[in-house]
Amino acid sequence: MARTLELDVGPVAHGGVFVARHEGRVVFTSDALPGERVRARVIDDRHDRYWRAETVEVLEASDDRVDHVWSAASLERDPAERAGGAEFGHIRLARQRELKADVLREAFERFAGLEADPVVEAVPLGEDAPPGASDAGSAWRTRVRLQVAPDGTLGPFAARSHDVVPVADLPLAAPAVAAAAPLGQRFPGAAHVDVVAPGEGGARVLVAERDRRGKPRKPPRGEIVEVVDGRAFTLEQGGFWQVHVNAARTLSRAVQDAIDGSAFDPRAANLDLYGGVGLLAAAVGDRFGETVRITTVEADERATDHAAANLADWVGAAAVTARVDRFVQGLVADASRAERQALAEATVVLDPPRSGAGRAVIAALGELRPRQLVYVACDPVALARDVGYLREAGYGLEELRAFDLFPNTHHVEAVARLGSIVA
Template sequence: MSESTSTPGLIVTVGPIAHGGHCVARHEGRVIFVRHAIPGEIVEIALTEHDADAKFWRADVTRVLEASADRVQHFWPEADALRAASRQSIPVGGAEFGHVSRPRQRALKTAVVREQLQRLGGLSAEILDELFSDGVQDVDSSGTLEQANGLGWRTRVGFAVTPSGKVGMHSHRSHTIIPIEEMPLALPAVNDLRLWEHDFTGIERVEVAAPANGSGVLVLVAPAAGLSEKAAGAAVKRVARSLAGCQTPPSVARWNFESGAIEVQSGRGWVRETTADHEFRVTGDGFWQIHRNAPKILTDAALGALLEGGYLNDGAHVADLYAGAGLFSAPLADAVGPQGSVLSVEAAPGTSRDARKNLHSAAQVEIVQSRVEQVMGGERRGLSAVVLDPPRAGAGKSVVRSLVAQRPSAIVYVSCDPASLARDVKYFANAGWQVDRITAFDLYPHTHHVETVVRLTKVTPSKKTDLGRS
């Protein structure tokens, strides 16, 4: 990869949006993936990856010659490609749609979800018209003005650290760290720490968890590789003392980002997350949905899809796969009642321990710390329904095969990546299953990411043609 080399002056007409946060353009027969553009614009670009034998090149916009009506001033100077180009720099990643109006952002994401489900998933255009007519839905319209503008929603933020000890963020597909002095997408509690004013010399990564309920912030610091134990310990203690001077001091823990192990320096090594009906302990960097509204939106969507079809009721037997700390397991346990059962499967040891603590009073929940395919690949469990929320890479063929073998009546798949979702949908289709419900939410404003919830059911003979390509 040729990293962030500048070859300005190339003029292109921007084509359609593609998965991954870029648009497709062509120059002399070469495909170029262009970031910070909008379909239909004419722009000047700087090539950032352009190996002669590469199948495609990558580029950033440096100047707009003919702008889309949906182009707006980027809210974050450090992430704005145009301002970065004017200072002969590169933008930070993480806000690649910040130059696009919010309605157009959702339209672009809708187009990506449709394209992936049609091209990779095999769903026809007619089925998508029927099931996905609402497109990607806004989740911030009822918030504050800042939230309605797509800001102040992240409850989790990761930072890199420059060699001089300043917090920053990487540019897209780059090892370059750009110092920052704000993170507009984060909750105020994150920015209130003013991490950019602290010295993080000797620290490689900083992760911040700031629950939307205001119950206390946790800062995880990972010492730089190669430091002696004495030097690493001293760096962590110095940061903890510095952060103790914040107006609202956070908890601070030393963090091994490879093993997940933490060593508390001050406060506690976990945060308390809450939903309307449940409280959850999430230790260290354990997984939790990062948008402040995501827990409610996704649990309502997933359980609603099962309730709507009559697949979830008192006495039902369900599985929650890739269960994390129990976000879906807890309301599923409420829904099935004491006569039903919930199998909650999570591979990460620390997060599985959190689930045991969070669900200890629900006798109908069985917590299993294991890989999903190992648990589901065994004997039949008599499941009524399954909810799965896999990581970005998706579930994969072996997991799909094991789920199909369990013969549940319905499967609800929660996905943060349209491409891996579409691939898995195709695996299900090949096994005789169909998508019969699709909802998607803009839970990552100003980025290309989108959260999608689909329901899959066994194909009946009269509907086998519904999965045909258009």
């Protein structure tokens, strides 16, 4: 039988859990809040330095605790049956943002050696949002992935597991997604079901079947159109796009604002790394004009094809299919003297996956020495680690903003500008 502990809960930690201690050992505890006293069930005691636990009862509640936004993820359910994906849903929204800022601050101190004081900004949903949705942090997801159990049952994974939990509603989903989600239906043999509600056209349900080895197949091909500030972007229906209904516009404007115009050269070899279908390259072009020279680099060939079409308004835009690490290392190895100069005068925008750009990419950028970098990140620790690498390479952090693009979860999006401090 699993061990149960009474714990006094301390600060937030990366990953949506909170730090408590038991007999000198750290216990990372979910579904809690700083200052609370809880009864928690230990779910992992394999490590000498720390354990993991899940709250089963609140003995002394924080004033910031509220009724969970999603009953399927609340304390009323056994931890093994709580839906994942809303791990901060029991916390007042303003307090959620403070906790996310705490995680960013601690990550920068620990991994970048910097003192940062970010404020996590709320992001509005728009005029079409249901009444009260912004205050509740609900109705923002334009994309939802539902997993399929061996018997065909559909639902999210339980928190911190791969067990499928049937649910009756999806409160974080945008109305079109919630209405189209085939909850209660069975999909025997499928791997997962994606529900996508693009900016134009109705919601789509994309079923990923399993191949003979049990691996998920790619969903059926098809195009969708997303619209950002009046500009249309075509992409694959199963391709990457920001999840929050207002995320693409928010990040486009944040990147535009982050670029230091006095350091920007439209004729330089400007880069948009991990560029997807060209969203942020277009943001640069919209700010600085149609003659901007910018190359967007993306490993997904289909996304690169769409980027080329989406960036057709800019005569100096190009789209390259390549892994970013190989692309920038190739520039280090092969760039001519003139190309090196154009890169040294460049602005580089990068929006890597959750794992971050990593040491190899940062080292290559350090060799190329672009004038400024604008880094878009969805993981605070990966961002802080890479900022630390960039500091070693001679760059200084000049600006940091953060956005609450994932309300009721622990995730946060950040945009950082770094400039070269080495002549």
